[in-house]
């Protein structure tokens with residue numbers, strides 16, 4: 001567990017699974033892959049097997065041991081709903097989240113179809129947990145919009161969008177039942193551009209529908225230089241945790 005992270009919208013990362021495979025254009029410059037592959041072959045290192053998907057059961061109980069309430073990004077180095085993660089293992093991860101309920105969990109996936117299928121089936125004990133937020137990544141209309149539609153069908157309280165790396169103007173977005181929107185550009189070598197008007201379009205729609213808006217970063221090759229100011233200010237809004245007002249929007 002990594003308490004204190006550079007990811008602006010969370011506090012702690014928890015990786016009971018590591019590694020993944022690419023599924024859509026947003027994965028092209030996957031940060032997790034770049035990080036993990038640096039250690040491939042390094043004997044004894046947690047990423048000795050690079051970005052190959054691996055269950056890490058010894059990390060399962062970490063949230064139970066962390067007494068201070070944290071906002072926890074679940075699987076920052078993987079995707080919980082990857083097809084190689086067995087259903088029974090996902091149930092174990094979710095069981096820990098339901099037990100260690102003093103934390104807030106942020107579960108983010110690109111495999112929204114499987115998330116929907118499990119949340120309407122074997123994960124039904126987690127459905128109404130206020131402290132678990134469920135989100136999908138959106139990089140463009142083609143891949144992102146079907147994920148939003150599947151997220152909307154999930155029988156959970158807090159649903160969010162991580163629109164990062166934003167790769168094109170999304171036009172009109174259906175924000176019905178969405179509780180939170182994060183927007184960011186790609187960072188690191190080969191970063192694809194982010195246009196200000198694309199970001200302003202999303203902020204405008206969030207304002208219109210009363211959805212909290214978090215602007216994470218402009219990105220670019222040197223993300224610290226580009227910063228995260230939008231029209232001279234930061235946007236660090238969060239959903240009110242489990243608020244019925246948010247849920248019914």
Ligand code: SF4
Nearest residue numbers: 020021022027030078
């Ligand atoms: S789904 Fe996420 S973790 Fe997996 S390859 Fe794509 S960007 Fe990386």
